[in-house]
Amino acid sequence: MPDQDLASARPLGSARVGIGGPVGSGKTRLLEQLVPRFIERGINLAVITNDLVTQEDAERVRRSGLIAPERVLAVETGACPHTAIREDPTLNLQAADELDARFPGLELVLIESGGDNLASSFSLDLVDYWIFVIDVAGGDDIPRKRGLGVLSCDLLIINKFDLAPYVNVNLPRMAEEAVQVRNGRPVLMTNCAIGDGVDQVVDAITRELLFARSV
Numbered sequence: 001m002p003d004q005d006l007a008s009a010r011p012l013g014s015a016r017v018g019i020g021g022p023v024g025s026g027k028t029r030l031l032e033q034l035v036p037r038f039i040e041r042g043i044n045l046a047v048i049t050n051d052l053v054t055q056e057d058a059e060r061v062r063r064s065g066l067i068a069p070e071r072v073l074a075v076e077t078g079a080c081p082h083t084a085i086r087e088d089p090t091l092n093l094q095a096a097d098e099l100d101a102r103f104p105g106l107e108l109v110l111i112e113s114g115g116d117n118l119a120s121s122f123s124l125d126l127v128d129y130w131i132f133v134i135d136v137a138g139g140d141d142i143p144r145k146r147g148l149g150v151l152s153c154d155l156l157i158i159n160k161f162d163l164a165p166y167v168n169v170n171l172p173r174m175a176e177e178a179v180q181v182r183n184g185r186p187v188l189m190t191n192c193a194i195g196d197g198v199d200q201v202v203d204a205i206t207r208e209l210l211f212a213r214s215v
C-alpha cells in the first residue's frame with residue numbers, strides 16, 4: 001500500500017506506477033496488456049520506458065497502436081538502469097513532469113524500468129506504487145533468493161505461468177513461497193502473452209492507487 005503522504009504529494013499531477021524486474025521477465029508485454037485496459041476504463045494515460053542506449057521499448061509501444069505515440073516517452077539510462085529509477089531519478093521525473101504538462105488531466109503514468117537484477121527497486125520520489133515482474137522460466141527458487149525487488153515492491157507478478165509445465169516449475173509452491181517471503185503482501189500470476197491475470201493487475205492498481213488518490 002503506498003504511503004498516504006506520498007500518494008497525495010502531487011494532488012494535481014498524475015499517479016505514477018513503476019514496473020521493474022529482470023531482463024526478459026515480460027515488463028514490456030505487461031505494459032502492452034495494461035495500456036488498452038486502462039484506456040478502456042477511461043483513464044487518461046501515458047507511458048515512459050527506460051532502455052540502456054536505445055529507444056527500443058518506446059518504439060515498440062509507439063508502434064503497437066495501443067496508445068497515441070506522443071504519449072510515450074523514452075529515457076535512455078546508459079549502463080545503469082537502477083540509477084535512473086532509484087539513486088537519481090531526475091530524467092524520469094522530468095519525463096513524467098513533461099507528460100503532465102503536455103496532457104492536462106493526466107491521471108496515470110506507467111514507468112517501465114530497464115531490465116535489471118533481483119535487487120532493483122524504485123525511488124518513492126519517482127513512483128507512488130511499483131510492481132516487480134519475475135517469470136517462472138527464471139526458476140522457482142527466485143522468491144527464496146529474497147531479492148529487494150521481490151520483497152519490497154507493492155505488487156509482485158509471477159509472469160509466464162503458461163511455461164511452468166515446460167520448465168518443471170511447481171507453480172502453487174512458487175506462489176506460496178513468494179507470499180511467505182513477502183509476509184502476505186500481494187502476489188499475482190499472469191500470462192502476459194495472452195493477457196491472463198492482467199485484469200487483476202489493473203484492479204489492484206485502481207484499488208490501491210487511483211481510488212486511494214481520488215478519495
Ligand SMILES: Nc1nc2c(ncn2[C@@H]2O[C@H](COP(=O)(O)OP(=O)(O)OP(=O)(O)O)[C@@H](O)[C@H]2O)c(=O)[nH]1
Nearest residue numbers: 022023024025026027028029115159160191192193
Ligand atoms: N510464454 C510467455 N511468453 C511471454 C510472456 N510474457 C512475455 N513473454 C515473452 O517473453 C519475451 C520477453 O518479454 P518482454 O516483454 O520483452 O520482456 P522485458 O522484461 O520487457 O524485457 P527487457 O526490456 O529486455 O528487460 C518476449 O518474447 C515476450 O513475448 C508470458 O506470460 N508467457
